[in-house]
Structures are given as structure tokens and as C-alpha cells.
Amino acid sequence: MIAFDNVAYSYGGGELLSEISLRLAPGSFHFLTGPSGAGKSTFLKLCYGELLPSAGRITLFDREVRSLSRDDIALTRRRIGMVQQDCQFLDHLPLAANVALPLTVAGKVSVPQDLSDLLGWVGLGQLADALPPSLSGGERQRAALARAIIIGPDVVLADEPTGNLDWEMSLRLLTLLVELNRMGKTVLIATHDLNLIRQAKAQVAARVLRISKRRVQLAGADL
Amino acid sequence: MTLLSLLTPDRKADRQADRVVPPSGHTAWLTSFTAGAMAFLAVFALALSLAAGRLADRWSDALERTATVRLSAPEDQMDLQTKAVLAVLSTTPGIASSRAMTDAEQRDLLKPWFGPDLPVDALPLPRLIEVTESGAGYDGEGLRQRLAAEAPGAVLDDHTRWRRPLAVAAGRLRLLGLLSIALIGTATAAMITLAASAALAANTQVVRVLRQVGARDAYIARAFVRRFTLRAISGAAVGTVLGMIGVALLPSTDTAGSFLTGLGFQGLGWLYPLTLPPLVAVVAFAATRAAAFRKLRELT
């Protein structure tokens, strides 16, 4: 589904990530952890075609990212739902229209009932008409998750999705992601919240990738 | 993306696409205003060049390459001097032919003024001699001097010659009018390009969000292009109508001087300015489309 083959990345200075080879199998559930500044967000952007590797090959849905045209990248992103760390929205459109945006740009119509079900599912049913600038950080993250999954992607990537949430809300969001995984989606969550990881391991067969010394490695069971 | 499909108003997908671009205050207003002002100016440039064209045609037609020598002489010298004039004319370079009019022809010429029963023989009428120029034309001043020497009663009347520089000037004026229209079109394209680029640059966050949710460049471009094209065509329509009203309100033939005669549209000529709004739409479409794709490639 997403495969890295001896990938390196640098923003121009020294290499931030090196010699990364790994494979996210369909239906798998992964955490990505590591200290702040280790390159977790960078790794997710590589998985998403937003950044291209400095060296090595990244394959998204069996196609090498470098061979993808601009349109191909757009189409690939419809199969990968991304919850960015700093979720951005179209500030002039109400929340519901923002959540439905992936359908809109794909030329599909959103079924109103499905949309309100989804908003209810992430606990934003009351805020369908609110404008994004009026939302709290946690509400924005849940809205971003709803937007990431509305088009039915195969993969869901989430960058620090619980960064702005209290513990109760974090658990709720985790539950949503676990549910998505049970529906067959491949899930990758970048987080430094070890409690969240422990909590997840109780619910799902989650594996943990850790970035240390520029490498990404499977962590042992010591978490 | 074609211009026609872009302007089809009631497609649901388009109305949704329109909404993804935030209403952008002054660039949008600037586009309408520019298109309107330019269309307004273009109407006048068009009126000017059409009128100048008519003038040039009229004056060139009037420049039949003929002149007249009018000979007044005592009756007994008339034939002698006529021969002398014809001799001078036949040896003047630049004159193709010359011919004395018959009494019958002269009577025909005078008929409108004096009626058919004019006794031409009884009146001391001057003899008219028709002169036809050849290609390069003749030296008017030199001919006048030779005639004065050979036939004192002969007067060279080449009144249509003064129109030649005017006909040339009118032709130039028409060219200038057309050039102005071309310049107006180019300036319109440039300004709309600037406005569209500015709008895209001001909306980088919108572009980033759209990209993130899987929008193609063509989709994003279309949203911007549609907005600017619609703005431009409505602005141009208003400018054109105001310009046409302005032309219609110009002083009429009777009250204005001879140059202003017909500075306006005549008959089917009124259809010409109506092509301006669609033309502006085409210009705006091409300009914003090019600007949008260029800008989108810059914003990776």
C-alpha cells in the first residue's frame, strides 16, 4: 500500500531521515513516535506525496511517487485521508461544507444524511454551520478527521491528532480511528503520547515505529 | 475547460466550485471596472476608426483624377485660345488626356441650375476643358504659369486636389483607431492577468487546502477563471452600453462640423460594439487561465 525502499530525506541541510525501508500493509494499524523534531511530520508528508524523497523510492498504491503527474498526486490523495498537525480549512465556508470538500472537488455530491451522521460521529453535529475560525483546537482536529475520511480513503494518516485534546476526547478520537481500522482502513498515527499508544494496544493489534538517529525502526514490546 | 462550458450558468458542480474561492473584494471589483472602462474606450476607438474609414473612402472616391480648365475669352478668340490650351495640355507631363466639352455637354451641366431651355450660344459662357491626370500627376503651379502665357483667359481649376492629404490622414486615423483597440485589448489582458495572479497569491491557504483534499489544478484554476471571466464580461457589457449611449448622444450631422459628420455607428455598424463583451470574455478567459496554471505550478 505504502512502501519505502531505502528512502532518505533532507530539507536542504543534513539528512533528517535516512535508509528507511518499510511497508504499511493494507489494514494495518501503526503508530509513529519519536521526540519532537525527529521528523514524524516529514515522514507523513512523504507518505502523502507532499514531499518527494531525496533518495530511494516511495511507492504509493504500487506506483513510484516520482512517476506521478500532478493530477496523479491529486487522485492518490483521494485514497489517503490526511489529518495535518495544523489543520487548515476554507475559513469562509461553514464546517459542513469544509468536511464535504473532498467530495466537492472530486465532483461528487455529498448525501446530507451521511454528512450529518459523520459530523455526529466526531461529535460536531451541533457545529455544522459554524465557520472554522470559531472552532477550538480539538474541534478543528475532529473536523479534519471527518474531512479526511468522508471520501472513503484506503489509508488514514494522522499527525498528532490528540495534540489539542483532553484525555477523554483523545480516547474518543482513538476509538474512531480504531473503528476505521476495523472497517479495513490502514491507519498511521504520529504521536509522542505513550499513554495513547498503550491505550490503543489494548484495543487493536497496533505496531509502533520509532524514529531515532534518523532511522525508523519497529519498537519492541517495551512500551 | 472551454469558455462555453465555463459560462454555462446552472451546473451544480460549478456553483459548488465557485464557493471554494472566497469572495475577494477589491481584485474582483478591479476586474469588472477595468473591463468596463476598457470596453467603454474601445467603443469610441471603434466609432473613430469606422468613421475615419468612411471618410477615407469618400474622399478617395472624390479624388477622381480630373481637373477642369475654364476658358473665358472674347468670342472671336475663343477657338484660337481653346486650341492653344489644348496644345499646352498635350505637352504637359503628367496629363493623360484633355478634351474640350461640346456645347451640348455644357448645356447638360448647367441644366439643373437654369433649366433646359438655356440658349447657350447667346450667353458669354466660358469653355470648359476636361483634363485627366496620368499616374504621377502634373505640376499644378507650372501648368498655371504656362497657361497664363499661352491663353490669358484660361483658369486651371483643380479643386479636388486639396483632398488628397485629407484622404491620407483619414486612412491613418482609421489605422490609429484599430491600433488603439489592439492596445486596449492587450492592456485589458495584462490587468486581468495581474488581478488574477494577485487573487491566487492572496489565496495560497485556499489552494493548499484544496490540494490536500485532492483537487486537481484544473479544478482550482477553473474556480478562479470562471469568477474572473464572469466579472470581466459583465463589466465589459456595462462599459459597452455606456459607450454606445455616449456615441448615440454625439451631436448630429446637421449641427456639428463636417469632420464630426458621421462620427458614430451607422446601420449595421451598431452591431460591431456588441462584439466587445464576448471579446473581452475571451481575453479574460485566456489571460486568467494562463495566469492560474502558471501560479499553481509555482505554489507546489
Ligand SMILES: Nc1ncnc2c1ncn2[C@@H]1O[C@H](COP(=O)(O)OP(=O)(O)O)[C@@H](O)[C@H]1O
Ligand atoms: N519546510 C521545512 N524546511 C526546513 N526544515 C524543516 C521544514 N519542516 C520541518 N523542518 C525541520 O525538520 C525537522 C523535523 O520536523 P518535523 O518533521 O516537523 O518533526 P516532528 O513532526 O517529529 O516534530 C525539524 O528540525 C524541523 O525544524
Ligand SMILES: [Mg+2]
Ligand atoms: Mg510534527
